[in-house]
Amino acid sequence: xxxxxxFRTVKGMHDLLFGKAGAFAFVEEKARxxxxxxxxxxxxxxxxxxxxxxxxxxxxxxxxVGKQMYTFDDKKGRSLTLRPEGTAPVARAYLQNNWxxxxxxxxxxxxxxxxxxxxxxxxxxxxxxQIGAELIGDPGPYSDVELLVMLLRFLGELGFxxxxxxxxxxxxxxxxxxxxxYLREFLEPYRDDLGADSRRRLETNxxxxxxxxxxxxxxxxxxxxxxxxxxxGPARDxxxxxxxxxxxxxxxxxxDDRLVRxxxxxxxxxxxxxxxxxGAQNAILGGGRYDxxxxxxxxxxxxxxxxxxxxxxxxxxxxxIPGARKRLNAEAHRRRPVCVIPIGGSxxxxxxxxxxxxxxxxxxxxxxxxxxxxxxxxxxxxxxxDCQWVVLFxxxxxxxxxxxxxxxxxxxxxxxxxxxxxxxxxxxxxx
RNA sequence: GUGGAUGUAGCUCAACUGGCAGAGCGCUUGAUUGUGGUUCAAGUGGUUGGGGGUUCAAGUCCCCUCAUCCACCCCA
Numbered sequence: 001x002x003x004x005x006x007f008r009t010v011k012g013m014h015d016l017l018f019g020k021a022g023a024f025a026f027v028e029e030k031a032r033x034x035x036x037x038x039x040x041x042x043x044x045x046x047x048x049x050x051x052x053x054x055x056x057x058x059x060x061x062x063x064x065v066g067k068q069m070y071t072f073d074d075k076k077g078r079s080l081t082l083r084p085e086g087t088a089p090v091a092r093a094y095l096q097n098n099w100x101x102x103x104x105x106x107x108x109x110x111x112x113x114x115x116x117x118x119x120x121x122x123x124x125x126x127x128x129x130q131i132g133a134e135l136i137g138d139p140g141p142y143s144d145v146e147l148l149v150m151l152l153r154f155l156g157e158l159g160f161x162x163x164x165x166x167x168x169x170x171x172x173x174x175x176x177x178x179x180x181x182y183l184r185e186f187l188e189p190y191r192d193d194l195g196a197d198s199r200r201r202l203e204t205n206x207x208x209x210x211x212x213x214x215x216x217x218x219x220x221x222x223x224x225x226x227x228x229x230x231x232x233g234p235a236r237d238x239x240x241x242x243x244x245x246x247x248x249x250x251x252x253x254x255x256d257d258r259l260v261r262x263x264x265x266x267x268x269x270x271x272x273x274x275x276x277x278x279g280a281q282n283a284i285l286g287g288g289r290y291d292x293x294x295x296x297x298x299x300x301x302x303x304x305x306x307x308x309x310x311x312x313x314x315x316x317x318x319x320x321i322p323g324a325r326k327r328l329n330a331e332a333h334r335r336r337p338v339c340v341i342p343i344g345g346s347x348x349x350x351x352x353x354x355x356x357x358x359x360x361x362x363x364x365x366x367x368x369x370x371x372x373x374x375x376x377x378x379x380x381x382x383x384x385x386d387c388q389w390v391v392l393f394x395x396x397x398x399x400x401x402x403x404x405x406x407x408x409x410x411x412x413x414x415x416x417x418x419x420x421x422x423x424x425x426x427x428x429x430x431x
Numbered sequence: 432g433u434g435g436a437u438g439u440a441g442c443u444c445a446a447c448u449g450g451c452a453g454a455g456c457g458c459u460u461g462a463u464u465g466u467g468g469u470u471c472a473a474g475u476g477g478u479u480g481g482g483g484g485u486u487c488a489a490g491u492c493c494c495c496u497c498a499u500c501c502a503c504c505c506c507a
Contacts, residue, residue: 008498011499063504064505064506067432067505068505068506085506085507116505116506116507118432118505118506119433119503119504119505120499120500121502121503122500122502123506123507124506124507125507128506129507130507197504213504262506263506279501279502280502280503281505281507283506283507284507285507286506286507308507309507310506310507311507313507314507341466343465343466344465373459374460374461374465375465375466375467376466376467377467378466378467379466379467379468380468381467382467383467387467392465392466395465396465406466406467408467408468411467411468413466
């Protein structure tokens with residue numbers, strides 16, 4: 001005999017229920033609205049990709065590839081991975097579908113679930129959701145500016161006002177290489193003061209030491225050479241234009257010398273938006289330029305820039321904005337169904353018909369079919385569904401060819417002709 | 432991967448130095464015929480996350496395990 005077992009979601013993965021799902025849909029609609037204003041088209045790539053795509057794209061040295069991927073072999077022994085991020089798949093789609101032969105630059109956005117095997121905590125889940133956008137094919141700084149302006153427009157429409165925008169440039173491959181060497185030489189004498197992680201990064205990826213939170217390491221870095229001083233001419237000019245023009249287009253930002261990102265493909269402009277209202281996982285979005293990614297994946301040398309928004313975190317924040325929550329509730333309220341209650345078992349079919357007529361008129365409607373329960377109990381159900389309007393129909397109404405329409409909010413009720421009652425209900429709802 | 436906190440009814444939580452597992456909310460029904468929200472009454476609710484141990488006796492003490500949350504880490 002099978003033991004009684006209670007199934008539940010696997011670690012780090014959660015049901016998205018009711019209000020939360022509505023809030024998710026709300027930010028998704030806003031994203032579609034705003035991004036399409038800037039000429040972006042929606043795409044959806046598969047949840048599963050070849051493992052190699054992320055190893056080459058995101059980078060072997062990154063934490064994501066190193067230890068956070070859901071990787072498995074399929075039945076033919078191919079190594080597949082649940083996507084841990086969105087940019088590499090889009091770059092793959094760019095190459096596979098030969099977007100280079102279409103209008104340039106390519107501008108796409110996307111949304112969906114992503115997976116990373118990490119220890120769950122507030123704002124960090126094993127299945128999480130991102131809304132992202134990519135602009136591929138234009139190397140110039142105005143693309144960076146426009147992308148950020150669009151992003152802030154989106155966040156503004158959601159009701160955010162004062163957000164911290166951090167900006168930096170990690171330079172081109174050559175300047176980063178050079179700087180990494182300087183940093184390594186600078187830190188080498190203090191090797192023993194570094195934590196185990198940073199010591200390891202000294203070899204693999206010295207740049208990542210810059211965003212350490214360890215107080216001792218931060219202290220050390222005070223005197224370190226600055227990445228920004230080592231930028232080559234083109235990268236420096238690019239960054240200068242981005243900064244100047246962002247100011248001109250009304251984007252408040254702060255240059256953050258320690259802002260480097262965890263994905264290896266970033267070049268030049270990188271940015272991050274954080275919120276103090278989120279606990280330890282305070283980054284709600286991050287992004288940057290990736291001028292070498294497409295080439296790394298075996299394609300031509302095509303530049304790109306993009307961002308990814310942590311949708312779960314974003315929604316948590318949106319729900320903390322009083323105005324947004326009110327709007328969401330009002331919207332949900334507007335779609336509350338009319339409740340049809342047939343009185344007596346032989347009137348269930350009539351109930352179904354009445355509900356169908358309401359729906360045909362575009363009015364959400366539910367029908368309480370369980371006529372064995374007392375009318376009282378069924379009215380109570382209608383109230384619990386937060387219905388404002390209840391339609392009653394039974395023997396009396398059939399005789400007089402009328403329906404009873406009750407307004408729960410007012411506590412009033414009236415009798416209206418059966419024929420064309422849906423239009424009458426519609427009129428009262430919109431009144 | 433490391434550390435800390437917490438698991439008792441559908442939900443929020445009680446239960447002393449081990450001594451009969453409880454309350455509120457919810458849910459169901461009723462307070463005479465076909466009228467919700469308030470009130471009153473009755474009813475429904477549990478292998479105390481799971482397993483083992485100590486004890487006359489374990490929700491309580493010990494061990495193991497699982498899960499959740501928080502932080503480190505990582506990043507969205």
